Amino acid sequence: MNATEKLMNIDLSAEATAFGAAALRAFETSGGDALVQAAERDPGSRAAMVEPVLAGLGTWDLQPLQSPDDLEAAATLCRSAGWWALPYPIAERLARPSDLDIDGLIVIGDGRHAAAVSGLDFRWAATDLAGRRFAATPAPSNEPARTTQFVADLELTPLDAGPVLDVALGMVLSCWTLLGMLDRAMALARAHVLSREQFGQPLARFQGVQFQLTDAEVERVGAHELATHSLWSIAAKRADVLVDALALRLAVLEAAEAILRVSHQLHGAMGFCDESTLSWISRYSRPLRALPYGVSGTLEQLTRIAGRGGIAGLFNA
Amino acid sequence: MDYEFGPAADQLRSELRTLVQAHIPADFLGAFTDDPADLQTTQAFCRILAERGLLCLAWPEEFGGRGGSVWEQTVVREEMWAHHEPRGAQYMGVNWVGPTIMRHGTPAQRAQHLPAIAQGEVIWCQGFSEPDAGSDLASLRTTAHPDGDAWYISGQKIWTSYASMAQWCFLLVRTSREERKQQGLTIFLVPMADSAIEVRPIASMMGPHHLNEVFFDNLRVTADDVLGGVGNGWAIVQELLAFERVGIARYARCERLLHAAPAALGDEWDRLPSQLRERWMRMLVHARRARLLAYRVVSLQDAGRVRPQDAAAYRTAVTRLDQDSAAVLTEIAGYAHSTGEGERFCREVADHAAYSVAATISSGSSDMQRILLSRALLASS
Numbered sequence: 222m223n224a225t226e227k228l229m230n231i232d233l234s235a236e237a238t239a240f241g242a243a244a245l246r247a248f249e250t251s252g253g254d255a256l257v258q259a260a261e262r263d264p265g266s267r268a269a270m271v272e273p274v275l276a277g278l279g280t281w282d283l284q285p286l287q288s289p290d291d292l293e294a295a296a297t298l299c300r301s302a303g304w305w306a307l308p309y310p311i312a313e314r315l316a317r318p319s320d321l322d323i324d325g326l327i328v329i330g331d332g333r334h335a336a337a338v339s340g341l342d343f344r345w346a347a348t349d350l351a352g353r354r355f356a357a358t359p360a361p362s363n364e365p366a367r368t369t370q371f372v373a374d375l376e377l378t379p380l381d382a383g384p385v386l387d388v389a390l391g392m393v394l395s396c397w398t399l400l401g402m403l404d405r406a407m408a409l410a411r412a413h414v415l416s417r418e419q420f421g422q423p424l425a426r427f428q429g430v431q432f433q434l435t436d437a438e439v440e441r442v443g444a445h446e447l448a449t450h451s452l453w454s455i456a457a458k459r460a461d462v463l464v465d466a467l468a469l470r471l472a473v474l475e476a477a478e479a480i481l482r483v484s485h486q487l488h489g490a491m492g493f494c495d496e497s498t499l500s501w502i503s504r505y506s507r508p509l510r511a512l513p514y515g516v517s518g519t520l521e522q523l524t525r526i527a528g529r530g531g532i533a534g535l536f537n538a
Numbered sequence: 539m540d541y542e543f544g545p546a547a548d549q550l551r552s553e554l555r556t557l558v559q560a561h562i563p564a565d566f567l568g569a570f571t572d573d574p575a576d577l578q579t580t581q582a583f584c585r586i587l588a589e590r591g592l593l594c595l596a597w598p599e600e601f602g603g604r605g606g607s608v609w610e611q612t613v614v615r616e617e618m619w620a621h622h623e624p625r626g627a628q629y630m631g632v633n634w635v636g637p638t639i640m641r642h643g644t645p646a647q648r649a650q651h652l653p654a655i656a657q658g659e660v661i662w663c664q665g666f667s668e669p670d671a672g673s674d675l676a677s678l679r680t681t682a683h684p685d686g687d688a689w690y691i692s693g694q695k696i697w698t699s700y701a702s703m704a705q706w707c708f709l710l711v712r713t714s715r716e717e718r719k720q721q722g723l724t725i726f727l728v729p730m731a732d733s734a735i736e737v738r739p740i741a742s743m744m745g746p747h748h749l750n751e752v753f754f755d756n757l758r759v760t761a762d763d764v765l766g767g768v769g770n771g772w773a774i775v776q777e778l779l780a781f782e783r784v785g786i787a788r789y790a791r792c793e794r795l796l797h798a799a800p801a802a803l804g805d806e807w808d809r810l811p812s813q814l815r816e817r818w819m820r821m822l823v824h825a826r827r828a829r830l831l832a833y834r835v836v837s838l839q840d841a842g843r844v845r846p847q848d849a850a851a852y853r854t855a856v857t858r859l860d861q862d863s864a865a866v867l868t869e870i871a872g873y874a875h876s877t878g879e880g881e882r883f884c885r886e887v888a889d890h891a892a893y894s895v896a897a898t899i900s901s902g903s904s905d906m907q908r909i910l911l912s913r914a915l916l917a918s919s
Contacts, residue, residue, distance in 0.1 A: 229547075229609050230540050231830070231837055289539070411915060431912035432905075438915055439854045446830035447823075453539045468823045521812075524819040529800040529807060531822045534829070535616060535790060536797040 231449060233293050240278075241297025247274050248305045254498050257505055260308035261366045264340035271309040285315060285390060289456040292390075296397040296452055303401020306505040308371065310338050312394035313345075318387045321346050327357055327375065328391040330513030330522075337508040339366070339373035347377055348388050350463065350513075350522060354380040372508050386458060389466040392513075393451045396466075396473045399509045400448055402502050403441050403473075403480045409499045410434060410484040413491075430487060437483040440476035447472045461533055467523040468532050474516045477506060541833075547613050554592070554617040561586055562624045565882060567889045569626035569703075570745030577703060577747075580626025584658030587625065594632055594656045601640060601648075602656025608840045612787070612833070620790035622889070627700035631655040631662040635708050638778045639727075642766030647727065651706070663704035663730070665695040665711075665752060666775075672697075673906050676719040676772065680711045680754060682726065689713065691726070691734075691757040697900075701737045701750035704730050710771050723771030726763045734758070743892045785849075785901055788856045789828040792863040795883075795890055796822050799870050802883035806873050814869060821863045828856040847914035850907040857904050860897035864890050 251274045252259065260267035275281070278298065285292040295315045302311045313325040313336065324343035327336040328350075338345060338359050347357035359373035411434065414424040424430045447469045454465040481503050485492045492499045514522060523532075530537055543551070561583050569580045587593035588602075596611045597603025606614075618625055625632070636655045639647055654660040671678040680693025691711055701707070707728050714722035730737070734757035740749040766774045796818060800807045807815075831852040838844035864887070871887040874880035898904035 229543055229833075229837070231833055232539065234539075293539075415916060425916045428909075428912075431916065432908050434915055435850075435854070435908040435911040438911060439851050442834075442851050443827040443831055443855055446834055447827055449539065450541060450826075450830055453541050456539070468826065471820065471823050472827055520816045520820060523823075524812075524816045527819060531797060531800075531819065532826060534793045534797060534822065534826060535620070536794045 231446075231453075233297065233449060233452075234290060236290065237293035237297050240294045241301050244278055244298045244301040245304060247278055248301060248307060253305055254501065257306045257308045257501055260371075264308075264366045264371060267308045267371075268341055271307060275309070275311070280311075280315070283315060284319075285394070286319070286386060286455070289452075292452055292456055295394060296448070299394050299397035300401035300404065303398040303403075304405045306402060306405075306502050308505070310336065310341070312391065312398050313338065314343075315394055316387065316391035318346065318383055320383075321354070321380075326387060326391050328388055328395070328513045329355075329357075329375070329377075330518055332514075332518070333512075334375045334377055335372050335512060336375060337371040337373075337512075339369065339371045345375070346380065347375055348383055348391070350388060350526070352383050352385050352388055354383045356380055370505050370508050372512070385463050386455065389451075389455055389462040392463075392466040392470055393448070393455060395509055396444075396448055396451070396469050399473050399477060399506060400441075400444055402506045402509070403444070403476055405502050406480050406484040406499060407434075407437060407441055409497075409502070410437070410487045413488050417489075424487065433483045433487065437480045440479045444469075444473045444476040459533075461527075464523065464527045464532055467519055467526065470514070471516065471519045471523060474510055474519060477510050478516070481506065543609055543613065547607075547609050550592075550595075550610055551613045551617060553590075554614065557583075557586060557590075557592075558617070558621045558624060562621065565885065566622055566624065567885065568622045568745065570748040572746050577626060580624055580628070581658070583624045584626070584628045586658075588656060588658035593625070593628070593658050594636065597636065597640075597656065601636070601652045608836050612836050615787040616790035619787045620794040622791075622886075627661040627663075627703055628655075628658060630664060630700070631660060634778045635662045635664075638708075638774060639765065641777070642770075642774055644762075646762065647765065651727065660706060661700055661704045662706050662708055663698050663701045663750075663752075665698060665707045665709035667697045668694060669696050673903055675710075675775070676723070678710065678712060678723070680709075682711045682713045682724065682759065684713070688758050688760050689726075691728075691754045691759060693754050695752040695754075696750075697740075698737075698750045698752045699748055701730070701752050702739055702747050706730060707735075707752070708765075710775060713768055713771075716769075720772040722769055723775075724768050725765040725771045725774055726759050727765055728757060728759060728763060732757055744896055745892075779902075785853060787832065788860045788897060789825050789832065791890060792821070792859055793825045793829070795867055795886060796825060796863060798883060798886075799867065802879050803870065803874050804880070806875070810870065810873055814866070817866045818870060821859070821866050824855075824859050824862065828852065828859045831855050845914065847911045850910040850914075853902070853907045854904055854911065857897040857907075860890075860894040864894035867891070 283291040283295050285295040299312050313327050316326040323346045325345050327347040329347045345357040347355045355377035357375040357377055414430050417424050451465050451469040454462050484499055488499055491497050569577045591604045594603040595606035599605055639651050668678045682689035682691045707730055709726045709728050712722055713724040716722040734755050736753040738751045742749050835848050835852050838848055867887045868891050871884045874884050
């Protein structure tokens, strides 16, 4: 084996993968799909429902910016949370900066300052892409969670300037959560087309259906590769870590559009009924897809920040 | 995790770029032009690579290679395709004809063919597709009829790249009719200089000497020309595809041209519509995505765990990137100056755009890739 074979390693650690799998089971045991449904009925209950599970997993011992192993574990935890549309801002909580006495960090954009943090009694900070930090207080709202998906406007008070690494971490972990939702949407679509019969055969037999699924799957696996790459970028504290995070966000948002559209289409009317899990995954993916920037805003920010040099590649590294 | 190739591969990349700069004209766009000098350039470059052990870097040392790692092979693939494949037609011999002969060739076949490939002296073409056998390759009709101690091959191949410049053909033909059409197929290694073979070029937007029809009129072959045994052709074809799991590093040329765009346009870059600059950025993200998917396949291949669906997902992404980036680059090129660096950029983009049309068709159409991927996706778990 020569030097190059030793160095290139693009796999998550076995420990992180096992941790993600354990989290998936723990969330299932504690209620699985019923968690988000219960939280929608009673948003104030969601901390009590979720936090014991997170504590049991050792979530709050993770220090993603201090340890690459913890960073990978945090990512797989977020992904497993996404699978169940866990009604809890896990990425924001894991991204809390060590130099502020707060419970979580919210990345905000230029538009509406908001996050899916209503009904939780935490001390929040917010940061914009430039690293300007604010104390953030969720505004009370009487809107039902069914329409807000727990999103609350934030009242901001300027604090200081923080490291860009914190911004990247917050953005990347939320992408991992969204990726978990996309994993689930694909799994649901697959199961549906294998079982649902029309014209005397499962939908999966129709090539038109197969090709929709494959195109969505290519988006999913591509987003996974960028998500993994972004962890390395953070762990290596690369200078363009924010550009890498925005590149990931763009890819995951595009994947989300494609995958959720296909999953809904293949589910037919059942997909938007409350009795369908896809309906919940789809609805509760909205805050992650819109905040802090949607597709256009993310692309605009990426283009502005990266400038003429673009993103690092084979010909500009 | 670590996404760095490491010093050895970095040094290799640097060496390859130095060689390209020193030996390949700045306006080189591949071997398939009307200018015979371009073919000569590629032939000379292959010999230069061979002298340095770089042409067949991945091959075992006993066959003239230097046992390079999968990541070093990746570097070679990237640098060659990014710079318009200065190995010209020889990459086919290097990438899979040679390795297949290593595995299935007789001692005499190995001795005859492998040194010639390793020294950069021979061009191979692949006689697979036929007018009625494209994606459905096993339906091919070109047939070898046995007669005494020989066979006589008659039929037609089509879309045969490099046939007009090749000395040898890796030819898949039918030697018997069996229950399944995948049975009864055999590979012959045949010299293109035989008078029973006629090559007719097909004019195309990919270059005047790229595609060809090849007609076989009672070409005499013997048991010495059979590769891997009579009737084993289909299994060998499936196996050789494993050598080409990753295929062409299309993302590398996309990345190079995308990164070259701002400099090629100079001050004009800042006057581009903002939406076009954003589309450019989006393509850079998609190029990175395709590159990382390629690295996933390479990594799995290195561990002996690659599955057809992994390669299919990558190839679906990279061929789409090829065409999407060509569209964006073509629009950007419309703003370039018609002199100097701008003019060269426009020529490269035009060539990229022409080639990208074939990206979703050649080496297994994107539809076949999707079929492969959907089979895996929907298989019983």
